[in-house]
Amino acid sequence: MTEEPRLSARELIERLEPALSRARRIRAVTALLTGLSGTVFMAALWGGEPGPLPGRTQAMFALLTAVCLAWAGYGGWLLMRRVPLFAADRVIAAWIALAASLVTTAALAVLAVRRGTGLAPVLAAGGLFVATALVLAVRAHARRAALLRRARELARAHPSPPRTHPSEN
Amino acid sequence: MTDELLVVRAQLGERAALAELVARWRMPVWTYVRRMLDAERADDVTQEIWLAVIRGLPRLREPARFAPWLFTIARRSVTDRLRGQYAREHEHAHEALAADDVIVDDPVDAAVDRAELVSLLSGLPMPEREILVLFYLQDLSVEDCAQICEIPAGTVKSRLNRARRLLRAHLEEKGYRP
Structure with missing residues (x-):
C-alpha cells in the first residue's frame, strides 16, 4: 500500500495554524474579559442612576449591556470551542483577568463614591470577580507547575540520546 | 522522546512539541481514517480530527493515554461521517x-x-x-x-x-x- 495523505506534516500544521494563532487567543481572552467587565460596568451605571429614567435611556442601557454580554459570550465560546489555551496561556489569561477585575472594581468604586451611591454592592461584586480571577490564577499556576514537574520526571526517566556531530559518525 | 513527554510539553504550550506530535501521529491517524473512508473524505476528516485534538489537548488528563484518546476522537469523526x-x-x-x-x-x-x-x-x-x-x-x-x-x-x-x-x-x- 503506497497511498499517502495529500497533506504533508508541514502542510497539516499550517492548516491547523488558525487554531493555534496567538492573536486569536488574545482576541478570545480580551473579548471575554472586556465583555464581562463592560456588562458589570453598564449594569452598575444603570442600577445606580438616581430617579426614574426615560424609556429611551433605559433602552440604551439595556442595549449596551446586551452588547457587552454578547462580547463576553463570543469570547467564552471561542475559548470553549475554538481556541485552545495551553498551560502557559492560562497563567497569562488568569493574570489579565485579575488585572481587568481590579481595574473594573476600582473604576466602579470611584464612580460610586463620586455619585454618593452605595459602595458596598460595588465592592461585593468586584470582590467576587477578583476572587474568581485569583482562584483561576492559582489553579493555572498549579497546573503548569504539575506539568513542568511531570516533564522533568519523564525527561529523567527517558533521557534523549546525546546529539553527535556528523563527523563523529 | 516518549509520546507522554511530547504531550506534556505540548500541553505546556511548546509549539515544537505539538508539531512533533502531529508529525509522529499523522500517518497512523490517516491510515485509520483511510481504511474507514474513501480517499475523497479521508484528508478532510483527518484535518478535522487534528483540529479537535489540538482544541482538546489542554484538557487531556492522562497524557500517557494519548493514543487511545486520539483514536477515540478519530473514531468519533469517522462515525459522524458514516x-x-x-x-x-x-x-x-x-x-x-x-x-x-x-x-x-x-x-x-x-x-x-x-x-x-x-x-x-x-x-x-x-x-x-x-x-x-x-x-x-x-x-x-x-x-x-x-x-x-x-x-x-x-x-x-x-x-x-x-x-x-x-x-x-x-x-x-x-x-x-x-
Whole structure:
C-alpha cells in the first residue's frame, strides 16, 4: 500500500495554524474579559442612576449591556470551542483577568463614591470577580507547575540520546 | 522522546512539541481514517480530527493515554461521517456476534501480513474493519480498542474473531491457504 495523505506534516500544521494563532487567543481572552467587565460596568451605571429614567435611556442601557454580554459570550465560546489555551496561556489569561477585575472594581468604586451611591454592592461584586480571577490564577499556576514537574520526571526517566556531530559518525 | 513527554510539553504550550506530535501521529491517524473512508473524505476528516485534538489537548488528563484518546476522537469523526452505514452494519454484526461469541486463537494472525490485510479490509463490514485497523494496524491493546469503540473488551475479542473468520474466508476465496 503506497497511498499517502495529500497533506504533508508541514502542510497539516499550517492548516491547523488558525487554531493555534496567538492573536486569536488574545482576541478570545480580551473579548471575554472586556465583555464581562463592560456588562458589570453598564449594569452598575444603570442600577445606580438616581430617579426614574426615560424609556429611551433605559433602552440604551439595556442595549449596551446586551452588547457587552454578547462580547463576553463570543469570547467564552471561542475559548470553549475554538481556541485552545495551553498551560502557559492560562497563567497569562488568569493574570489579565485579575488585572481587568481590579481595574473594573476600582473604576466602579470611584464612580460610586463620586455619585454618593452605595459602595458596598460595588465592592461585593468586584470582590467576587477578583476572587474568581485569583482562584483561576492559582489553579493555572498549579497546573503548569504539575506539568513542568511531570516533564522533568519523564525527561529523567527517558533521557534523549546525546546529539553527535556528523563527523563523529 | 516518549509520546507522554511530547504531550506534556505540548500541553505546556511548546509549539515544537505539538508539531512533533502531529508529525509522529499523522500517518497512523490517516491510515485509520483511510481504511474507514474513501480517499475523497479521508484528508478532510483527518484535518478535522487534528483540529479537535489540538482544541482538546489542554484538557487531556492522562497524557500517557494519548493514543487511545486520539483514536477515540478519530473514531468519533469517522462515525459522524458514516452514521447511517455504521449503524446498519453494527446491527448486523451484533446479531452475528451473538451466535459465535467464542474467543479462539487464530492462525490467520500469522498468515495475514499488513499489506494483505490492508487490501482485504475494504471488503469487511465497518465494525470489523475498524477493530482490525485499531488492533493490527495501530497495535493498540484490546483494552484500548474497547475504550475507543466504547464497547466491552469481550466484544472487541468477539469482533476480532469474526473479523479473522471473514478475512480467512476472503483469503480462501482468493486461493490463499495458510
